[in-house]
Amino acid sequence: MALRVSNLASGYGRLQVLFGVSFEAPSGSVVSILGPNGAGKTTTLLTVMGVVKPWDGVVELEGVDVTWLPPHRKVELGISLVPEGRRLFPEMTVEENLLMGAYTKRARDKIHDSLELVYTLFPRLKERRKQKAGTMSGGEQQMLAVARALMARPKVLLIDEPSAGLAPKVVADLFQTISQLKKEMSVLLVEQNVAAALEISDYSYVLENGRIILKGPASELVENEHVKKAYLGV
Amino acid sequence: MDITPYFLTGIIIGSIYGLTTLGLSLIFGVLRVANVAHGAFIMIGAYIAYTAFVALAIPPFASSLLAFAIGIAAGYLVYAGVIKRLGKAELNILVALFALGALLAEVARLIWGPDFVGYRWTIGSVEVAGLQIELTKLIGAILALMITIALELVLRWTYFGRAVRAVVQDPVGAMVVGVNVDRVFAFSSALGIGITTLGGVFLTLFIPVGINPYMGGPYTLMGFVIAVMGGLGSVAGTYVAGLLFGVFESVGFYLFSLAGFAEPSQMALFLAFVMLLLILLLRPTGLFRI
Secondary structure, X not given: OOEEEEEEEEEEOOXXXXXXXXXXXXXXXXXXXXXXXXOOHHHHHHHHHOOOOOOEEEEEEOOEEOOOOOHHHHHHHOEXXXXXXXXXXXXXXXXXXXXXXXXXXXXXXXXXXXXXXXXXXXXXXXXXXXXXXXXXXXXXHHHHHHHHHHOOOOOEEEEEOOOOOOOHXXXXXXXXXXXXXXXXXXXXXXXXXXXXXXXXXXXXXXXXXXXXXXXXXHHHHXXXXXXXXXXXXX | OOOHHHHHHHHHHHHHHHHHHHXXXXXXXXXXXXXXXXXXXXXXXXXXHHHHHHHHOOOHHHHHHHHHHHHHXXXXXXXXXXXXXXXXXXXXXXXXXXXXXXXXXXXXXXHHOOOOEOOOOOOOEXXXXXXXXXXXXXXXXXXXXXXXXXXXXHHHHOHHHHHHHHHHHOHHHHHHOOOOHHHHHHHHHHHHHHHHHHHHHHHOOOOOOOEOOOOHHHHHHHHHHHHHHHOOOOHHHHHHHHHHHHHHHHHHHHHHHHOOOOOHHHHXXXXXXHXXXXXXXXXXXXXXXX
C-alpha cells in the first residue's frame, strides 16, 4: 500500500478537526476524499504532509511509519502536496518554480527528465516558462502547482481542491491529466466538486465533521442515496 | 551652486547604509521578524573595529571578517534562543529583541565605558570631480557594493539561495516542496546579523568619533526606513534605497543650509521620511521585489 492512514487525529490549537480518520491509497489508482466545506479535508492532507502536527494516529508510506517526520523529510521520501491556494512562488518564473519543486536531493538527480516530463504533460507551461508565476491565469497556475509537485518525483501525490475557482472546461482538462498520473503513482484527491472527482476516482471516502462516514468504489458511491442527495443534487 | 560633491559623498555613505540594512531586510523578509535590536549589532561591529584598531593595530577591513564571524554566531543564537523559542508569539519576539538591544548596549557600556570613542585611519585620498575622497571611505563603499552583489548572486543562483527566496514568497509553498524552513530561518538570521555587524565595522570609517554604547537607536530607525523603501526582503532594493537615503541626507543638508535652516541635518532627515511616505503611497511594496 503506497499510503495508509490509520486513526488520524489533529486540529489547530485546542480545536480538534479530525477524529480518527482512516483511509488507504494504493499505487496505480486515484482515491478521493469528498465532503462539504469545513469537514476537515484540507486538514487531512496537511496532517498527512506534516504541515499540521498529528495528535494521534499513524501515517505509513509503503509500510514505513512516517507519522512524525517534518514535511521536508516526507517530500524526500516520496509524498508531495499540491496545496490549497496553490502556494506558488509568485515572483519566480514558471521554470524557477519547477526547479524549486525538485529541491530534494532525490529529485535533483532527475531534474532534466522531470522537466521534460512535466512540459510534455503541460505544453502550456513550456510556452510560459519565462513568465512570472504570479501573472498567469488561475488554470495555468493550477497546472504549475501540479507540475511543481511532480518535479519531486512523488510516490504519493496529494492534491487539494484543484477545481477551486476554475472554469468547467479548465477543470475537465485538468482532471483528465490528473487521471493519467495514476500510472506512475498513487493520487489522493480532495474535492468539493464531487461529480467531477467521482468520475476520475477509483475509490472514494466521504468526510463529514472530521470523520469518514462513507466509503466505497467511486462507481458505487455515485449510486449512493446520501451522496446523490447531499452532493450530486439529484 | 554645485551639488556634485554632496551627491558623491551621499553615494559613498549611502553604499554603507545599504550594506548595514541588508541584514534587517533579509531577516524581515524571511522570518517576518522586525529586528529592533538591529542597531545594537551595528554598535557591536563598531566596537570590534575600534578595539581591533586601537588595541591590536588591526585595520577595519581585516577586523570586519572577525565581526562577520561573531555576528553569524550571534545571529544563530538569536534565532535558536529567542525567535524559535517564542515561535508564533510575534509581540513577545519584538519585546525580547528590544530587551536584547538594551542589554547589549549596557554590556557595551560595562566593557568600553559610556564615552564617545573612535579612531582615524588614513591611507591617502583621491580627487573625484573636485572632491577629495578618503581612500578608506571609497574602498569601504566599493566593498559594500561587492558584498551586496555577492549576496544577491547567492540568493539568485544557488539552490539554497533560491530556497531562501521561496520562503520569502510563500513559506508554506517552500515547506511542501521540501525546503527545511527551520534551517532557512537559522541561516537567514545568522547571515543577516553577520552582515549587520560587518556593516558596523565599515560604518566606523565614516564616524571618527561617533562610537558609543547607545549609538544603535538611530541606526535601527534609519534601517527600517531604508528597508521599507527598498522592499523588505529585497537585496538590490535595500541597497538602492540606502544610496537614495545617503544622497538625500547629504544633498538635503547642503540645500537646507543654503536656504538658511537652523537644523539642516534634521531637515534632511525630514526629507528622507517624506520620501518614505511617498514611496509607501505610490508603491507600497517598496522599490524592488525579491
